[in-house]
Amino acid sequence: MNEALKTKWLWRFAIEDDALLKKVIVSKYGVNRFGWWSMRSFFAHSVGCWKSILSSLEVFKSFVRFDMRRVLFWHDTWCGVQPLKVQFPNLFRIARLRDATVHDVSSWNGTQHHWDITFTRSPNDW
Numbered sequence: 001m002n003e004a005l006k007t008k009w010l011w012r013f014a015i016e017d018d019a020l021l022k023k024v025i026v027s028k029y030g031v032n033r034f035g036w037w038s039m040r041s042f043f044a045h046s047v048g049c050w051k052s053i054l055s056s057l058e059v060f061k062s063f064v065r066f067d068m069r070r071v072l073f074w075h076d077t078w079c080g081v082q083p084l085k086v087q088f089p090n091l092f093r094i095a096r097l098r099d100a101t102v103h104d105v106s107s108w109n110g111t112q113h114h115w116d117i118t119f120t121r122s123p124n125d126w
Contacts, residue, residue: 006056013038025050068102073117078102094119 013022014037029050030039040054061077071078074085074092085092096118097104107114 003056003059006053007060009053010037010057010060068106071102073100073102073105074098091119091123094121094123096120 009021012019013025016022025038031037032039037057038050038054040051058077074095075083077083080087085098092098105115105117107116
């Protein structure tokens with residue numbers, strides 16, 4: 001029951017932009033680029049209730065399907081259990097568009113899917 005309630009609050013935070021709860025949390029902790037999640041607080045005096053709700057965030061993300069126009073290719077966890085910048089730090093370092101969305105770097109050619117990831121130099125530049 002507690003996990004279901006935390007999931008409900010995470011969902012409401014993600015979709016209800018005008019909700020008082022979201023305005024209070026955003027003013028206290030800030031928000032990520034697209035406004036889906038609040039930033040985490042690492043201070044001892046933070047609100048325990050919101051910290052508890054955020055502790056369920058990764059589980060919640062694993063059950064949600066995202067609009068790929070709002071998912072950050074390198075920064076969000078959408079392919080695997082960690083962001084791609086953590087899984088492939090050397091590629092992230094030379095990525096030209098570090099804040100690109102999944103939609104920005106993918107395209108369809110008929111029935112084939114293509115990734116259009118650009119780098120500042122060739123990944124195989126020896």
